[in-house]
Amino acid sequence: MGKYSYTSTFDNNSQDIEIEDASEFYSAINRSTLTHQLSDTRPYVYWTLEIYDKANGIKGGGGLGVLAADTRRVAEKLEVPFVVVTPFYRSESHQSITDMSQTEYSETASPQDYGFEYIDEVSVKTAGFPDASLSIFQKTLGSTQFITISEPNFGQLYESDGSGDHRLYQQVALGFGGYQALKRVGVKPAVIQLNETATIFAAIARLDELCANGMN
Numbered sequence: 001m002g003k004y005s006y007t008s009t010f011d012n013n014s015q016d017i018e019i020e021d022a023s024e025f026y027s028a029i030n031r032s033t034l035t036h037q038l039s040d041t042r043p044y045v046y047w048t049l050e051i052y053d054k055a056n057g058i059k060g061g062g063g064l065g066v067l068a069a070d071t072r073r074v075a076e077k078l079e080v081p082f083v084v085v086t087p088f089y090r091s092e093s094h095q096s097i098t099d100m101s102q103t104e105y106s107e108t109a110s111p112q113d114y115g116f117e118y119i120d121e122v123s124v125k126t127a128g129f130p131d132a133s134l135s136i137f138q139k140t141l142g143s144t145q146f147i148t149i150s151e152p153n154f155g156q157l158y159e160s161d162g163s164g165d166h167r168l169y170q171q172v173a174l175g176f177g178g179y180q181a182l183k184r185v186g187v188k189p190a191v192i193q194l195n196e197t198a199t200i201f202a203a204i205a206r207l208d209e210l211c212a213n214g215m216n
Helices: 022-028 063-077 165-184 197-212
Strands: 005-008 015-018 044-047 082-087 091-098 101-108 117-124 132-141 144-150 191-194
Touching: 044 063, 044 165, 063 082, 063 144, 082 165, 117 165, 132 165, 144 165, 165 197, 191 197
Parallel strands: 044 082, 044 191, 082 144
Antiparallel strands: 005 015, 091 101, 117 132, 132 144
């Protein structure tokens, strides 16, 4: 049976019915890029501010983090080319209770502690502030990859209140820094999924590039 055919059983008679090759249609309307298939260089890219993957040192215990981790694991199981773009938080707060007394403390971690490979540096430019230098780290798990951005002062997940300047910095860094990181490692997304509004700056980074290249 051909790639673009299926078996029908009308009137109890089986027959192969040819289905139009969609790539021919897209080519005819000069939209051949719509037929790109997922591959190592054209993967499904998933932006998220958190992902609950403790084994790989990635923080995020809320619903968004659990969803992101499950999505990556399913992609790996199905051997789907899949890239997660997310921060690596180098600090995490904990609480302990001893003899009815609660103590808060912080733990620090480095991407290299969890087998991430250092790739390069990218910078995020903002008017009136020094450029923020971000380190890119990469780790491959089957058909999936983590591409993380981080720097010593990036802070913890959900540091400060939701409308604070530092939270905004984290979101801008993930969007613009993560977009630069993809280009630095040679990944051109076939599909981009943004996990909630905290990742919207990735779309703005893409739009910024298109406008800079002459898109009206």
